[in-house]
Amino acid sequence: MRITSIFYVIVLLSLYSTIINAAPATSAVPTLEKRQETEQDPDFNTNIFTSFKPLEVTASPITREYTLTLAKAELAPDGFSRQVWTSNGQYPGPMIRANKGDQIVIHVQNNLGDFTTIHWHGIFQRGTTFYDGVAGQTQCLIATGTTFTYNFTAGEQYGTYWWHSHFRSQYVDGLRGALIIHDPKDPYLNDYDEEFVMTLSDWHHEESESLVNKRMAKGYDGFNVN
Numbered sequence: 630m631r632i633t634s635i636f637y638v639i640v641l642l643s644l645y646s647t648i649i650n651a652a653p654a655t656s657a658v659p660t661l662e663k664r665q666e667t668e669q670d671p672d673f674n675t676n677i678f679t680s681f682k683p684l685e686v687t688a689s690p691i692t693r694e695y696t697l698t699l700a701k702a703e704l705a706p707d708g709f710s711r712q713v714w715t716s717n718g719q720y721p722g723p724m725i726r727a728n729k730g731d732q733i734v735i736h737v738q739n740n741l742g743d744f745t746t747i748h749w750h751g752i753f754q755r756g757t758t759f760y761d762g763v764a765g766q767t768q769c770l771i772a773t774g775t776t777f778t779y780n781f782t783a784g785e786q787y788g789t790y791w792w793h794s795h796f797r798s799q800y801v802d803g804l805r806g807a808l809i810i811h812d813p814k815d816p817y818l819n820d821y822d823e824e825f826v827m828t829l830s831d832w833h834h835e836e837s838e839s840l841v842n843k844r845m846a847k848g849y850d851g852f853n854v855n
């Protein structure tokens with residue numbers, strides 16, 4: 630089957646498919662093998678026009694290590710230039726991927742000039758609630774100029790998730806990306822040739838802080854920010 634439309638892409642997203650070609654013998658004991666994903670790694674960067682390459686399948690879970698450097702930058706995602714809250718200089722942020730059972734280590738370097746936290750949306754965080762990334766509830770804010778390291782496993786979870794800032798409305802301004810946990814035993818493995826990830830969102834020409842102020846102002850009627 631060839632992917633010929635956005636519809637199929639969305640269907641694939643909902644089926645959290647992969648193009649991994651082998652089903653490994655999995656071990657319950659994680660190894661300490663580490664892999665550092667870099668900005669040069671084409672799989673680490675988000676390019677919706679490039680299909681996935683298969684993620685290596687390991688005999689037992691490994692640790693996958695990522696670095697997200699957060700900073701504001703002048704970008705024009707829809708042709709209109711504005712200040713965008715970027716991760717590793719891009720918007721949407723890099724796609725973070727792992728195989729089922731892997732340990733995921735993510736160093737968040739905050740160069741925003743503002744506080745932040747990053748939440749891993751949909752991940753249960755069993756035993757690691759302190760890495761859930763909810764500002765003021767599960768962790769203190771990450772101060773600008775500092776690094777905070779998240780370290781968790783998705784356990785038995787797999788599928789299409791996303792990550793985003795969990796402080797104020799920062800993700801509206803760009804701090805978000807896809808988080809994909811592959812199942813090497815994907816039941817749809819033979820039903821498609823290629824896989825793409827496409828993120829859809831509202832996008833505003835005004836920064837979210839002023840949008841939120843309008844939304845919260847007395848007498849507000851009709852304009853909505855989620």
Ligand SMILES: [Cu+2]
Pocket residue numbers: 748749750751793
């Ligand atoms: Cu979320």
